[in-house]
């Protein structure tokens with residue numbers, strides 16, 4: 353199949369597209385016939401029930417796992433058709449902030465951000481220093497460059513991880529639970545920062561988050577992953593207005609709906625040794 357860039361003006365083609373993708377781990381199918389597109393410059397939030405497959409979508413996009421069928425396109429190129437070198441080059445165009453964005457505890461804030469630059473480039477020290485300070489400035493932490501990770505707050509650590517994720521000037525940044533464990537103020541700051549950096553640096557961003565309030569504030573598009581599928585994709589407002597019972601239950605945080613609060617179990621009576629009665633829930 354011809355790459356997108358050769359059939360559409362580059363700016364109109366999505367940066368990321370999953371076309372009819374199915375994938376799993378071992379024999380277990382996790383995603384089935386998933387379609388998803390992420391436009392250039394946009395911020396997409398992936399939401400959905402725990403274990404629904406959101407992180408798996410990020411792993412597909414970063415080429416860590418391969419689909420069983422269907423295709424994953426990055427900038428018009430099918431990841432499955434790439435050799436190791438091409439995949440490596442594509443990964444360099446992606447910044448990742450996965451699961452708490454753990455910092456290297458024995459490296460200073462400065463060296464944490466410098467790490468990918470030292471790993472992937474041979475920049476002279478003076479230029480590397482300027483780049484690191486620019487990234488730290490972008491997250492408001494230029495003055496904290498000499499601190500060790502143990503000396504910064506959780507919210508600051510997350511911002512250092514963010515500066516590290518954008519150190520190589522990626523086209524795409526993948527965030528897995530970037531707000532986990534943050535207090536409401538730090539969370540708001542981190543969310544705003546992710547949006548501002550996306551726009552100021554011309555990035556495209558994908559965020560997996562359970563924090564719907566903050567995510568809906570900053571996302572252009574929201575995709576809900578459930579039961580192995582993308583059950584809805586639209587603007588935050590479209591998802592809020594959705595009449596789909598599953599989307600409604602999730603977005604409005606209703607305890608019961610298509611996703612049942614009670615997992616299948618023996619009856620309450622059987623488990624507690626009570627006589628069987630009609631009308632006792634569930």
Ligand SMILES: Nc1ncnc2c1ncn2[C@@H]1O[C@H](COP(=O)(O)OP(=O)(O)OP(=O)(O)O)[C@@H](O)[C@H]1O
Pocket residue numbers: 377382400401402403404405406407408409
């Ligand atoms: N490496 C793996 N090997 C086997 N099964 C896995 C692996 N990673 C994830 N899974 C399973 O795949 C399913 C989807 O996991 P995934 O982490 O993508 O979900 P998620 O929507 O990101 O969940 P959460 O919101 O809880 O982080 C889960 O049932 C999980 O147990």
